Amino acid sequence: MLFLKNDYSVCAHPAVLDEIVKNNLVYSDSYCNDERCEKTAAMVREQIGDPDAAIHYIIGGTLVNKTCLAAFLKPYEAVITTVEGHIAVHETGAVEATGHRLLEVPTDDGKLDPEAVDRVCAIHNMDQMVVPRIIYITNTTEPGTVYTLAELEALRECCDRNDLLMYMDGARLAMALGAEKCDYDLSDIARLCDAFYIGGGKCGALAGELVVITNDELKPFFRQNMRQNGALFAKGMIVGMQFDVLLRDGLYQELGRHCDELGKKLADGIKAKGYKLAHEQESNMVFPIFTNEMVAELEKKVMFEDWEDNFDGTRVIRLVTSWVSTEDEVNEFLDMI
Amino acid sequence: MLFLKNDYSVCAHPAVLDEIVKNNLVYSDSYCNDERCEKTAAMVREQIGDPDAAIHYIIGGTLVNKTCLAAFLKPYEAVITTVEGHIAVHETGAVEATGHRLLEVPTDDGKLDPEAVDRVCAIHNMDQMVVPRIIYITNTTEPGTVYTLAELEALRECCDRNDLLMYMDGARLAMALGAEKCDYDLSDIARLCDAFYIGGGKCGALAGELVVITNDELKPFFRQNMRQNGALFAKGMIVGMQFDVLLRDGLYQELGRHCDELGKKLADGIKAKGYKLAHEQESNMVFPIFTNEMVAELEKKVMFEDWEDNFDGTRVIRLVTSWVSTEDEVNEFLDMI
């Protein structure tokens, strides 16, 4: 069975797992107060050029999102997100469960549009309404698109003129950084966002995400917020050492690039065979449109997500290449269609 | 530096880590829907003698506690706990953050007393008060004591007569099961509790806890509750395979016994040298009372928790033996005092 279903279905990149094996029985302090977490934090601060950034380690993207948003917002403050936003669709109301309203904006391509944000802010102008306070963006987005530097800067300006915070969900940040069109690095993201996270689970880590908070006002008592949300991991050193391996010499970005290159190869091959894509391929997710019969046939040999019924005899499927995918696997798929 | 600070400061038991290494690159379905999770669940159902038990995998004890209590309770329902209860002290109000009140009962030894529970229920008798609905117990308890079967059965009866659910936080369940005085096994716990969890993080697992729900009314939609709390781990297979290793042939119970035997040796040695313990030793936590000077001296050579100042020139410290501790380490400590 060919596996193109997602990018979180094997354990860890071997180099990451080796590091855990090597340090398995080393006594460490707990709750991310250990040397590995601190060393990695220092490295990240250096890489992003912000010596005062707060660095935290949490397992699971939903847990990061809900912890951050609950920590950053007052009760009456709301989050602006796209309608496709992960928090709006696939987190079972985790943010609302912390008491906050989402204000959802439609998009063409999964990217949040500054003008749409302006409009949301303009109409929320009375005390019987929530106060928009933060934008939530994903990069790569849910349909696999990637922000450009210019787009991120435009969002930052939009945030500044509307007194909004800017938060990036980086579950697939590796694939954004590895994208052909990506014209920025972690330091740009750190400069533009008030907070973001570097997702490990979908790109090489066994488990864990690294949270970066650059806005001083958001830093105090963040660990209390983590604990309250069940996000303060007792054995933080395990996450700290994984990110050391992933980020020290660019393995993280390299794995992202690998995913994206296979994504491009897959998309190009599909298009060369005359099929259309529902979304432009920009990273490791490819959304071809096939007939229902063809999808039924493929399901016998390939694991993938059945994404959307077009109700015209065709449907969209989602194919995902991961750091563990190979060119042979891509070719194997292309040979099937 | 001798390490007796806690039982969660090395990564994993080598057999557990080996299993991950061996299966590292095996494609699995996600969100605990994989074969490893299912196989382990089947095994646990067999071990506890409940073919219908719901089994779930979550990383982190606080996350388990808040997910379960939020899932099981209606908004106006409250949790009865001891004042020392982990949820009452060391989880930064995680349960209250889901909207629920804790009703706290003092204890002598960290164990919940059925008569105290009866009293709490008796006085909560009007619609301006919360409705007690579940008891929360830890086993081993925070001061390291262990429930007997008779005590658990008495609590079950108490729950039945007061229409309460019974939930056990098993962060240190291995050490309860390994205790000299323990006269029950997992199947008894499953029979008596409506839900409980088998803690992995403190006893051999790299990360992960295994939740067991036996009460049919608490089973539906639990995964939605997990997701909403950020507790649905994408790579569930990693937790599933760890518990396979830990529980298949009794490694889990064996490690607990090891911890407890070293705890006893440590306690006996300390008492033999003429020192008193603040709590009777029953598991892997030992609470000796030393003079302030002695504690200051020990701090140079041993890592431990400074537990409580007696304000009489003495203080209580907490020493914890773990599955990785050795008899030599215990002797090394005893030689120091």
Next chain:
Amino acid sequence: MLFLKNDYSVCAHPAVLDEIVKNNLVYSDSYCNDERCEKTAAMVREQIGDPDAAIHYIIGGTLVNKTCLAAFLKPYEAVITTVEGHIAVHETGAVEATGHRLLEVPTDDGKLDPEAVDRVCAIHNMDQMVVPRIIYITNTTEPGTVYTLAELEALRECCDRNDLLMYMDGARLAMALGAEKCDYDLSDIARLCDAFYIGGGKCGALAGELVVITNDELKPFFRQNMRQNGALFAKGMIVGMQFDVLLRDGLYQELGRHCDELGKKLADGIKAKGYKLAHEQESNMVFPIFTNEMVAELEKKVMFEDWEDNFDGTRVIRLVTSWVSTEDEVNEFLDMI
């Protein structure tokens, strides 16, 4: 200054206030346990033909909505509402503050469409998504439209096939019942909805709304939910006696009819003068489209809501007739345009 801004800007209908004056110093039991609350409840049960309906008294529509929805839903369950829904726009996230997600459906006329509800239910089909569980409708709706019996029955069928509850926000129920097109009474609403409220504050009461719960599963412990939300009014008798006056002999429906007739007169007059309405007039809210200049001129002499800028030199304003409005006031307005 002519007042056409809303229907909650004088204190109470004289008959209602007289009743309070007359009973001012009568000792009563508290928290809605008094004879007046019970007598009114019995009368309402009789009027709606449901001897088992639970009747409660709460001050303020937002408080009713949040109390009911928090009481009726499990944490992962969501509310389906129109995008214009009061809970979605003008209650500062009150429902989300109790932890629940709103699923918002666009409309033409403020009324919830059963097919749109079906679609929402169809796509919420996995455990990473909230579970739709209740529909929230307002009657009259925010743009002043009124449901027909056929529409309400279609929504009930829709709820039944999707396992949804049906809840009606009756802040302006008097004006729905008084509408020309209304072909049902309170007993139909009680038969079709699982719960609804009869709004007093906008139609004759000094303060207070009457909540009706007909679904047996939603009745237990509702008072605990009220108390937790700050909605259990100590002097409930004041609300009970007001609804006795309003409902006993149809004063409530009569006042609604008065509002609506003036609304129709106002709408007809505006249309007769050649202006368009943004929404068809069906109750006591009229939404004419005037030029910006004309609106600026009117603002000097009339109090009304400036509703929406059309960005073409015209704008929509909202005019509201209330039970205290007179035909002379309507004519006075019509003479101005």
Next chain:
Amino acid sequence: MLFLKNDYSVCAHPAVLDEIVKNNLVYSDSYCNDERCEKTAAMVREQIGDPDAAIHYIIGGTLVNKTCLAAFLKPYEAVITTVEGHIAVHETGAVEATGHRLLEVPTDDGKLDPEAVDRVCAIHNMDQMVVPRIIYITNTTEPGTVYTLAELEALRECCDRNDLLMYMDGARLAMALGAEKCDYDLSDIARLCDAFYIGGGKCGALAGELVVITNDELKPFFRQNMRQNGALFAKGMIVGMQFDVLLRDGLYQELGRHCDELGKKLADGIKAKGYKLAHEQESNMVFPIFTNEMVAELEKKVMFEDWEDNFDGTRVIRLVTSWVSTEDEVNEFLDMI
């Protein structure tokens, strides 16, 4: 039947109700933006000597408490209260429902002890624990005692040294101000507290409480918090005009004094007949200890609260004098015992 059960069982002081009757049909702006609310606010600011105090109007003490505490606290912050505190016992977990933990301190007499507060703060010293942030006190307290100025000043100092806010629940503030031992006025309370409320419902108002916020940091967006909690009353003018009547010429304090004087007469009479009180009488609540037989006999002729069983053949009952109680009623009771 003689009524000594509570102080909220008739509608309103005649002067208060007259004011509503007189202004019944005056058009007013809504949501406390009207002239009556503003005029009363200006008067209160003058009376308390704080021209910048924020003044709000809310109906119901529980609603005030939960709105204020939810507005003032970050998610991980906790409230210090006495174990008898109204929020800890009789509000069905309303504060926890907004996500916050209560830290409860035992008392002798219902008053919060600064040293106990210091101890709570001292032990909450790690990021796995909630952060104490505000003290909640009631005045009069639940057992009817009244703080002295020295006690309130000591609590303020305690708050300052522990970085705590100070909040007073003034449900029965009239009776505190009217107490013989009271050596302060509203301006002292405003100077010492960060926020407090002047309870109307138990002392002359038909419905409504007046919230005073003196701490600048707590003022912004309070109305959004009110709305989110269902506490923004559409017809605020009704509350505004009531407090104008109550506070303008001291009627509020006078009614409180009346309650307390009758309380003292009642207590003195009971003691003169040889009975003991469970709490020293300081305001309008009297807690005599009678035999079970005597209580059973009294219940036939008097309405009161059966407070506590002493399990020795005697019990404590609660008698409450209200602004509408008369000396004759007190004598009538004394003649019965």
